Amino acid sequence: MGEMLKVNEFEHGTDGPYDVSRSFQQLYGPETNYSYRADNAEEILNDTGKLIAMIYDHCHVQCPRLAALDDYMKARNNGIYNDECRRIEKERADYRAAHNFAKIINVFDVGYNTGVPIKKVSDIEQINKFITEYDRDNDIEALDGELWRDMKKYGRAYELQYRNEKDQDRSVISNVFETFVCYGTDVERTPLFAVRYPIYRIGSQERVRVSVYTDNEIITYKTCQIASLKLEEEKREFHQWGEVPITEYSPDRYRMSGYEDVIPMIDLYDAAQSDTANYMSDLNEATLVITGDLNLQKYSVSDLAEMKKANLLLLANGINPDGSKSQTDAKYVYKQYDVNGAEAYKDRLQKDIHKISFVPDLTDDSFSGTQSGEAMKYKLFGFQQMAKTGQRGFKRGLIRRYRLLMNIKNFANEADNTDLGNLTITFTPNLPKAILEELKALVDAGMEVSQETLMGLASFIEDIQAELERIQNEKEKEQDDAVMKQMFGGMENEQSGVLEETGDGAEEA
Template identity: 70%
Template sequence: MAEHLKVNEFEYGDDLKKYTAVKSFQAIFKPSANFHYRAESAEEILDDPKKLRAMIRDHHENQCPRLAALDDYSKARNNAIYDNEGRRVEQGKADHRAAHNFAKTINTFDVGYNTGIPIKKISDNDKVNEIIQEYDKQNDIAALDSELWRDMKKYGRAYELQYRNKDDEDRSVISSVFETFVCYGLDVERTPLFAVRYLKYRLGDREKVVISVYTDSEIITYRPTTMASLRLVEEKREQHQWGEVPITEYSPNRYRMGGYEDVIPLIDLYDAAQSDTANYMTDFNDATLVISGDLDLGKYSVDDYIKMKRNNLLLLRNGINPDGSRSETSAGYIYKEYDVNGTEAYKDRLQSDIHKISFVPDLTDKEFSGTQSGEAMKYKIFGFLQDVSTSQRGFTKGLMRRYRLLLNIKKYVRESSGANLEGLEIKYTPNLPKAVFDELKAIIDAGGEISQETLLSLASFIEDVQAEIGRVKEEQTVQVNRNITQIFNGGYNGEEQ
């Protein structure tokens, strides 16, 4: 009988695997995985290969894993749901792993709101405007700004490298956060002392790395090496005239926290809840068949019971009725009960908390149904707007440094003289739906006048406003000529003759 009881412990048998604790993102990656590198001077580090090697290795081994985890969540490779090998109690049961890309939703909304409409750079100096417009056009800056913002809000940092190519054109490109870092000084302004780019590539079955260090006056390149050895043998030095370290770091806040970093534990909980729901629905189809009655259980061995259990079969000896007779033999299925309302309410609460804490609204929510004007949306994303203001200040600081470097190189090559950033404004236009009809009605009701060109430009189906105006004038000219002809051919009374 003891054997029978032991076998029937189908849920909590000692031979079964237990749940394993899953550490949250914040528990895995300590603050040391995101601190800034600092030194008294560039020479303190660059004159000592051991110190530079230690700094590169620390970035590669301690900071890159955190950045990689953030990148994974933006691509629905959620670590907690996929890396947990012991999620299910019982072997042989369904083990679905469903990752939900809330990180992408949050990041995409943030990027679209701030850079969906290109950022404007306007100066009081016409020469500065000309230089910036030419530079922006050559580098497709609208797209570059969008990608820089995406990295900045994904990783809490983004890097831009400026250089002059062989055609004497000034260029800007993104430098990967996995291969770039900046070392700052100890002064209160945190002046960049130097930046490091260590580019990894594969040569056959070996991975090589090329290290370049950018100071405020030169670029130091080392011979290809490996991450294992990091032998720093200087290969060449090149002078540059950007006036400062030509790599700019963009940060949304002084903590270098990404837009969805603090809600990753909630995303993990939602993944687990949805995965468990899917597992239940699958296991429900494999419910255990229970046969109870006047059965001879003694003839079965422990191995027999284990095989029965694996095949979802359970045998039970019948009981005794109140009148002393044995109960009849019966068969039926048993399965774990599923609290539909409680489980769905739990998942709804998690989803709501993810949007609430990240400040990014759930646009699928019924509160966002119908057409929303820009002003109405502002009240619903008030918390998000407060975070946006901080991010925009950090991004503006990086943009101002970009154009300061640009004017430095222009002055050196004598393509500009006397131009400075005084009076330069960076303007962000929120990419929100607009209630144009309501705005037009308010202007007209107030006695305002709007040109036909402006009105036509508001129509989504008109691609070329000037061409449309030209066609209207042509039609008016044809109608006037027709009316004149009718007058001279017998009088015009407003009707065809």
């Protein structure tokens, strides 16, 4: 009789730091994601002990959660790759299959919201000029995409603005593992100061250089070892940004990752796929069962254990109902695998991951095919609602970025005022469009479309104005050719007529 083995029960150890009884949310509680606050900046900055405690808390309490989120993005899933979690029987297969659903969710989110460059338009022309120059010099299109990626990966992202030695205004992304902002206790959550502490390694020593950014100066401390952090002030530099020049971007007040709530289901899917691989591998190692008149007493426990490792099982004769002994027999015993049940379980997990994260499964047959644009919108309805929430949080950060820009422009006498005007920030969803169907419906309804607009829809036309100029040149050339043909074509007819008359006269003569 075959040995019945159940699937979807990956045999984790019970004494490891991560097991099936503890989900991601249980491992990383609210203390790993709260915002730092104080009554005023002096309360912390005048007491280096409090500042050190805040840095240590961020490094040792909050960063482990951020590192775990980063691991799931890179298919280093903690739930399946934990060294303490392996199958109990060490001689059995122990495959670990990690699936980075987190990457699928994050890439779709980033592409949808920032694949088409974010538009920023003010009703003040000078402001538009400053924004255009700033965006061009800082490659803001790429920076916005990376900020959104961090925001939806970690639930937070940081942008540092500074003016370099050439008096050029710059924006860069600041690593979430070495950056945090302390806010006031007022209802507006005014940023009091920001801390940036990049850690680097020299040999076996980890060193750190701490910088604190307030609303009017940058305080830099001497480099020291992170293990024995001691803050000795090195220098102070005044800046003219008018506010703390580090901006935090967050999708909402919870600062959650876009895939954080589905990590337990990702762990279940990893375990299910790993179980399938392990059991399918063990299927190839059938056990040989020999039944006969054997004296099992001469075998020790260690001998039996070695037989088990060799996939050999010896059994003594049994007694039949009529009192006779059973016959000597040898056969292979195979494990039984519930294929339909296991696959249905994994399909359900995969669907739940996409359903709860609101990110559609692009490989699903029901998502593809010839469907109308309205039907596609309904499939994305849940994701679009979530995207709107993230866009609101991102807009606040963008407005603060350009407000800081105008502050320093005003200080440098490059701007007349710090008013952004009616700054409008527009997100354009990066989705495939049925342009032909839409265009046909509009033209049938009586709308007129210019050639320049139609050319803008063509993927093979890079420069619309150059194409229009070529068309105009061709038309002018055709007109010139028509005039020349009319003029010289008439003269040829006249000449042929003269020749015909001359020929006729000669014949008469």
